[in-house]
Amino acid sequence: MWFNVSMVQSGKKKVLCFETDEQGISMKIYQGVVLTLEVIVLIVKMYATWFYSIYKFFVPPEPKSVKGEIILITGAGHGMGREMALSFAKLGGTIVCVDINPTGNQETVEMIKDSKGKAHSYLCDVTSRTSINEMAEKIRKEVGDVTILINNAGIMPCKPLLQTGEKEIRTAFEVNCLAHLWTLQAFLPAMMERNHGHIVAMSSMAGVIGLRNLVPYCGTKFAVRGMMEAVHEELREDPRDFSGIKLTCICPYIVDTGLCKNPKIKFPSLMKILSPQEAVEHIVDAVRREYHEITIPSSLYYINQMFRVFPRSVPLHIKDFLDSGLEAQ
Ligand SMILES: NC(=O)c1ccc[n+]([C@@H]2O[C@H](COP(=O)([O-])OP(=O)(O)OC[C@H]3O[C@@H](n4cnc5c(N)ncnc54)[C@H](O)[C@@H]3O)[C@@H](O)[C@H]2O)c1
Known part of the structure; x- marks a missing residue:
């Protein structure tokens, strides 16, 4: 069995990490899924904000009061x-x-x-x-x-x-x-x-x-x-x-x-x-x-x-x- 050895940051310390080839592949798949989800969330947020800005262009926010400021x-x-x-x-x-x-x-x-x-x-x-x-x-x-x-x-x-x-x-x-x-x-x-x-x-x-x-x-x-x-x-x-x-x-x-x-x-x-x-x-x-x-x-x-x-x-x-x-x- 082969091990991959890497240094991983854990809080303020660096820890030596051993993982088998199978664990390494699972970790890479996991990281890929997380990154894909993050990109999907980013795209959804960008589109939502974009549509909201278009809406706000046609329906501007109400002017606030400055009384007492x-x-x-x-x-x-x-x-x-x-x-x-x-x-x-x-x-x-x-x-x-x-x-x-x-x-x-x-x-x-x-x-x-x-x-x-x-x-x-x-x-x-x-x-x-x-x-x-x-x-x-x-x-x-x-x-x-x-x-x-x-x-x-x-x-x-x-x-x-x-x-x-x-x-x-x-x-x-x-x-x-x-x-x-x-x-x-x-x-x-x-x-x-x-x-x-x-x-x-x-x-x-x-x-x-x-x-x-x-x-x-x-x-x-x-x-x-x-x-x-x-x-x-x-x-x-x-x-x-x-x-x-x-x-x-x-x-x-x-x-x-x-x-x-x-x-x-x-x-x-x-x-x-x-x-x-x-x-x-x-x-x-x-x-x-x-x-x-x-x-x-x-x-x-x-x-x-x-x-x-x-x-x-x-x-x-x-x-x-x-x-x-x-x-x-
Ligand atoms: N007038 C324009 O076409 C125009 C266009 C774009 C931006 N701006 C900017 O808008 C702002 C106001 O422009 P404006 O045309 O009403 O200017 P203005 O010259 O009519 O009035 C400027 C005021 O700032 C005061 N001032 C100058 N130096 C000062 C200092 N060191 N400490 C305290 N007060 C000081 C002056 O005494 C004056 O009352 C400026 O920042 C200007 O750059 C003006």
């Missing part, structure tokens, strides 16, 4: 940040407005209070981790635990890479990208304690496709999407239950806030420049329906997904045909 918005002193603050305040949220610009931030707070909403103003340069942590401590004492965190503050150097200075590049990454990590470290633990919360990140269509004159900006916005996906996985794979913490990533095209100074659009009906109010309607809806990621306009999401399956030069032809983007400023 403490909603922190960075960059609340202007543009989409301000519009989000006004919209979420109307829906009954307590808004924590955060900005580096005291005048703009205070104006947003006054506008909310004038329409009988609840708002608080905190000045903070989101590039400073120390300032974020100090502010977080103050907010916890003065307002309570933040339950919806909207990382919106952003800047956009718009010129060819070789004309962009080191400081501009570093600051773009600090505001658009690193600040998200500092606020997550400051506010996520309280959400995890209660298994309740929502993190919203402003990426951009420049975080989905590369665009000329926006090399560092595209880098920051692609990074935001990557970080959001990774945080999602970290929460999903944690043995504790964090299913009550939702994540939404927003990818607008061009919104008329003054950030994009020289937009170039060949087909305005397909890729219209939106007002901040129009864009924020989509953002608030996506947050309330707990969508994982949206583009504004939504058609760009499907166009991008569709053309990504073609060889790389095919979507480039479409991009050349659409001939849209930003001129250097």
Whole structure:
């Protein structure tokens, strides 16, 4: 009789294992059956989720209430940040407005209070981790635990890479990208304690496709999407239950806030420049329906997904045909 000898891991120890040829064959058949069953379960799960997603496309989830939520918005002193603050305040949220610009931030707070909403103003340069942590401590004492965190503050150097200075590049990454990590470290633990919360990140269509004159900006916005996906996985794979913490990533095209100074659009009906109010309607809806990621306009999401399956030069032809983007400023 022949024996097969192998080392098998048993807990922390390795154990020498002897088995006859017959036992070896039975073991291989057993492992084959288990693997086949696992693949069948995987295929069933994939199809079930796929059909469920199609169903959800036609029957979207009901928008959740944000009444009583403490909603922190960075960059609340202007543009989409301000519009989000006004919209979420109307829906009954307590808004924590955060900005580096005291005048703009205070104006947003006054506008909310004038329409009988609840708002608080905190000045903070989101590039400073120390300032974020100090502010977080103050907010916890003065307002309570933040339950919806909207990382919106952003800047956009718009010129060819070789004309962009080191400081501009570093600051773009600090505001658009690193600040998200500092606020997550400051506010996520309280959400995890209660298994309740929502993190919203402003990426951009420049975080989905590369665009000329926006090399560092595209880098920051692609990074935001990557970080959001990774945080999602970290929460999903944690043995504790964090299913009550939702994540939404927003990818607008061009919104008329003054950030994009020289937009170039060949087909305005397909890729219209939106007002901040129009864009924020989509953002608030996506947050309330707990969508994982949206583009504004939504058609760009499907166009991008569709053309990504073609060889790389095919979507480039479409991009050349659409001939849209930003001129250097
Ligand atoms: N406007 C667009 O077309 C567009 C398109 C796609 C994505 N986005 C993204 O959406 C977000 C909001 O854009 P917007 O157009 O409303 O911008 P905006 O310029 O109108 O407002 C940005 C706000 O962020 C604040 N801010 C800047 N640096 C800060 C810092 N270090 N600390 C704290 N606050 C700071 C500014 O003071 C300002 O109030 C940004 O992240 C932007 O990249 C904008």
